[in-house]
Amino acid sequence: MLRRVGLAKRVLTTNRHYSTRFGYAHSRCLVFSDFGQPEKVLKWVASPPLCMNPIEGVYPEKPEFTLELGTGGKSAVPGNEGLVEIVSCGSKVNPSIRPGQWAIMSGPNFGTWRTYAQAREANLIMIPDKEGISPVQAATISVNPSTAYRMLNDFAGLEPGDYFVQNAANSGVGRSAIQIGRLWGLKSINIVRDRPGIQKLKEELRSLGGTEVITEAEAKDRRSMAKMTGGQPVKLALNCVGGESATNLARILGQNGHLVTYGAMSKLPFSVPASALIFKNIHCHGFWISAWSKGNEAVKSQMIIDILGWIRDGKFRDIPYEITKWSEATGLETLMEPVKRGISEYSGRKGIFLMEDD
Incomplete structure (x- = not known):
């Protein structure tokens, strides 16, 4: 999209x-x-x-x-x-x-x-x-960086050192989430579609502050994922794709994790494994910056000032x-x-x- x-x-x-x-x-x-x-x-x-x-x-x-x-x-x-x-x-x-x-x-x-x-x-x-x-x-500034800011700030109670995972990591929101996460001391697992020049893309997203950058196929390897985080649970997942990619995010989440959907690039529905809901107690949310903006004018203005400050200081590319x-x-x-x-x-x-x- x-x-x-x-x-x-x-x-x-x-x-x-x-x-x-x-x-x-x-x-x-x-x-x-x-x-x-x-x-x-x-x-x-x-x-x-x-x-x-x-x-x-x-x-x-x-x-x-x-x-x-x-x-x-x-x-x-x-x-x-x-x-x-x-x-x-x-x-x-x-x-x-x-x-x-x-x-x-x-x-x-x-x-x-x-x-x-x-x-x-x-x-x-x-x-x-x-x-x-x-x-x-x-x-x-008002859509992509703001969407990333709110999702990282408003769900899962993330603290410095915590992990979040996202698909479509090379999108505008994805790139913003990587950079804001870095500024807040968060670690990120960033999933992208395999393509020609994938290594160059991986290097680019790592240069923004991405902790790990992997393909959709690599994200399905549970042992590899656990090794990446050192066994540390992933608390937040950001979904912009839907379909199988979103289902995989639900599987990656740790206990009491939060799956936030803000887009549906594949235009496909997704299912959440019952085991993730019953045994891991994950929570599913939707987020839309336009709806959030109504009634949050003062908070939005301060958020814009924060992001502009990072840009002015050269901390946000x-x-x-x-x-x-x-x-x-x-x-x-x-x-x-x-x-x-x-x-x-x-x-x-x-x-x-x-x-x-x-």
């Missing part, structure tokens, strides 16, 4: 029109009027555009279709993540919020695949200090990404290329739209 990120550089707050002190802003966006395959339903609009799942209509949080975008019928703008720069504020906006400041989305379905937008204060989390932080780093530049001259075909790649292949890189000043 590769999520495409909209990186907007300009946003209006609390104004009812797309207007700034410089005059009216001409906004260009990608929109869709019905759910379906992104390459079929996305279209280009030049007026007042997560990821693929909301566009396909298979995500629990669905965007609101509206007539306000100037299209013939109701439509919506995709894009959950992003960084915005304030260009104008309404008279009732908190005076601490000023043009030039950066902010990220406080929740899903903001619609970041556009060059301009208007928002309320509640839609945004302000970046208190952008010194030493790149726009890409700020834009990609960027996840791999690829940029598609978006300017006034950019056509629909150019913007659709990364969308199509996100559907047809798994590149291991996060896609980012970078809006450029015209």
Whole structure:
């Protein structure tokens, strides 16, 4: 599941029109009027555009279709993540919020695949200090690193020296979990699919702080797994794959361990062995950062500050990404290329739209 990120550089707050002190802003966006395959339903609009799942209509949080975008019928703008720069504020906006400041989305379905937008204060989390932080780093902080942070912090009561295990360890969340775990003194067993160049990938994840990096096949060897941990129980398992891979995580967990599912890349259900439930008393949970964010605004803001601090201090490395530049001259075909790649292949890189000043 590769999520495409909209990186907007300009946003209006609390104004009812797309207007700034410089005059009216001409906004260009990608929109869709019905759910379906992104390459079929996305279209280009030049007026007042997560990821693929909301566009396909298979995500629990669905965007609101509206007539306000100037299209013939109701439509919506995709894009959950992003960084915005304030260009104008309404008279009732908190005076601490000023043009030039950066902010990220406080929740899903903001619609970041556009060059301009208007928002309320509640839609945004302000970046208190952008010194030493790149726009890409700020834009990609609210989902992958935040998901990893919460799962390591909120389940199993992990302490320095404890083990956790995860599949899809080379994903954005996986790479974040490795690094946050290292910063908190945790040990990690990181499972990846076998592939050409697997040794290079293993070395890369170890360089991030992964204690052990193994393939799905290697993870099935119980004796080898016990030897890796020195017999120390694994307290937490992070599942993004589902299917047989998730079932294997349940088997790896120790007594009273916690299995947390936050994704289903294989799109396959999984079973938990009865022995793991009865004799090891493992606990199964689901986690979704969008649902967690509601009602945890203050905690989320502090978490963002923590992660930004690690980035600023050079303790947290960027996840791999690829940029598609978006300017006034950019056509629909150019913007659709990364969308199509996100559907047809798994590149291991996060896609980012970078809006450029015209």
